[in-house]
Amino acid sequence: MAVKIRLARGGSKKRPHYSIVLTDSRNPRDGRFLEKLGVYDPMLAKDDEKRVVMNLDRIKELLATGAQPTDRVARFLESAGVLDKKARNNPKSAVPGKQMAERAAKKAARAEAPAEE
Template sequence: MSLKIRLARGGSKKRPYYQIVVADARSPRDGRFLDKVGSWNPMLGKDNEKRVELDAEAIKAWVAKGAQPTDRVLRFMAEAGLAERATRSNPDKAKPGKKAQERAAERAQKAADAAAAASEAAAE
């Protein structure tokens, strides 16, 4: 049985509230869980200490038993100092695609040609 430490959504429509639970990976998101180990209220401000509440001892015990945290829960654990999270970096993500680079080069060439023509006209 593979265990996950994950979020289970609660709250009303457009007012989310999440419980951090330990559940079997095959069970539904809001379904049966084994233990509640914390909560997350995204409606509170980021500086509010009640925004994320974690039971550190329970989380350590479940991780020792083989429970794997999801990415979001791992972020919370890293902020609390319970786990180490490797930073993800994709420097190529912000670069434009091949077609966009070709269009930019074309525009730069046209601008250079126009500037050269303007300087020739000014010289005469």
């Protein structure tokens, strides 16, 4: 059984509240879970200590036995000092789209052409 530490959404529309849970990876996001490990409230300020509350001792035990955190939970654990920070790189996000590349090429061609007077 593949076990994951991930977020389960709660709260009403436009007022999210997440639980950090241990669950089988085949279960739905908000479905059945094995254990609740903490909470995440994105509506609180980023410097608020109650924004992310986790049972770090239990999470360390679960990681040692093979539980895999999702990307967002891994970031929480990195900021808490449980996991080592890993370098993230998304080179495609900086590449302009097709139309923007065409516009940039036209602009460069106009800039290189001498001004006719």
